[in-house]
Amino acid sequence: MATDIKSIVEGATRAVGTVVGTAAGVAAGAAQAIVGKASSGNTRPVDPMAEELYWREHFAGEPYFDGSQFAFDDYLPAWQTGWEGKTKYAGRSFTDVERDLEQDWNWNRGKSRLLWQQARAAVRAAFERTT
Numbered sequence: 678m679a680t681d682i683k684s685i686v687e688g689a690t691r692a693v694g695t696v697v698g699t700a701a702g703v704a705a706g707a708a709q710a711i712v713g714k715a716s717s718g719n720t721r722p723v724d725p726m727a728e729e730l731y732w733r734e735h736f737a738g739e740p741y742f743d744g745s746q747f748a749f750d751d752y753l754p755a756w757q758t759g760w761e762g763k764t765k766y767a768g769r770s771f772t773d774v775e776r777d778l779e780q781d782w783n784w785n786r787g788k789s790r791l792l793w794q795q796a797r798a799a800v801r802a803a804f805e806r807t808t
Contacts, residue, residue, distance in 0.1 A: 723807050728760045729753070732803070741798035747790060754785045755796035759803025761785075771804050778804065 736742055736749055758781045765781070766774040778800050779793050789796070 723760050723764050725757070725760065728756065728803065728807065731806075732756045739799070739802060741795075741802075743795075747795075751789045751791050752796070752799050754787050754789045755782065755791060755799035756803040758782045758785045758796075759800040759805075760807045762800070763804050763807035771801050 732753065733749065736752060737744065742752065758778055762774060762778045762781060766777060771778070775797075779797075782793055782796055782800060786796075791799075
C-alpha cells in the first residue's frame with residue numbers, strides 16, 4: 678500500500694511538473710515575442726523595473742494623481758498597462774489603441790480601485806513616455 682501511495686504521489690508530481698514547465702515555456706515564449714516586437718523598428722525594449730522606478734519617483738507630480746483618494750499601488754497597474762502597451766502596440770498611437778489598452782487595463786487592474794476613466798491618463802502618460 679505504501680508503494681501504491683508513493684507511485685501516486687510521484688505520478689502527480691510529474692504531472693504538476695509538466696504543467697508548470699509547459700506554462701513557464703508558454704510565458705517565456707510570449708515574453709520573447711514581446712521583446713522581439715520591441716526590438717523591431719524605432720521602439721526600444723521597455724525595462725519594467727526602470728519604468729516602475731521612474732513612476733515611484735515621479736508619480737506625485739502627475740496632474741491626474743489624486744493622492745487624497747488613491748495610493749501609488751492604485752496607479753501602478755495603469756502605468757504598467759501603458760508601458761506594456763507601447764511594446765504590444767508598437768508603432769501605433771494612443772488614440773489608435775485606446776480601446777485595446779482599456780481591455781488590457783481591465784486584465785491588469787488587479788486590486789486597483791481606479792476605474793478606466795480614472796486610470797486612462799496614467800495609462801496614456803506611461804504609453805507616451807515609453808518611446
